[in-house]
Amino acid sequence: MNEPSPQTLETVGESGNAKIVYILYLVGLVVGITSIIGVVMAYIYKGDAPNWLKDHYRWQIRTFWIGVLYSLIGLITSLILVGYLILLFVLVWYIVRCIKGLQCLDKRQPLPDSGSWLF
Structure with a gap:
């Protein structure tokens, strides 16, 4: 039986933490607090x-903070109804x-532009 090398297991373990952060972010859309736990994990790892x-961790940290910024803008502008479109965006x-x-993580690749403010 072929056993994975220790280096392969180490890479899987490291990427597993990043995958958990992405999952916490998605769960955070319903629960809320898990996104904060996710960004703390990203800073730690x-x-x-x-x-x-x-x-990936840079992408995750930027996703959290830019999302907070965009959400605040959406909440403030919801008083003039445009904010609801911003929040949907x-x-x-x-x-x-x-x-x-998650797709790039599964391929074990860096993101094409981790410094992007959009997609």
């Missing part, structure tokens, strides 16, 4: 990760970023 995985944007991150 970012330092020891290989470069391709640091890219933020929801779609957040989900797309998480799914895009």
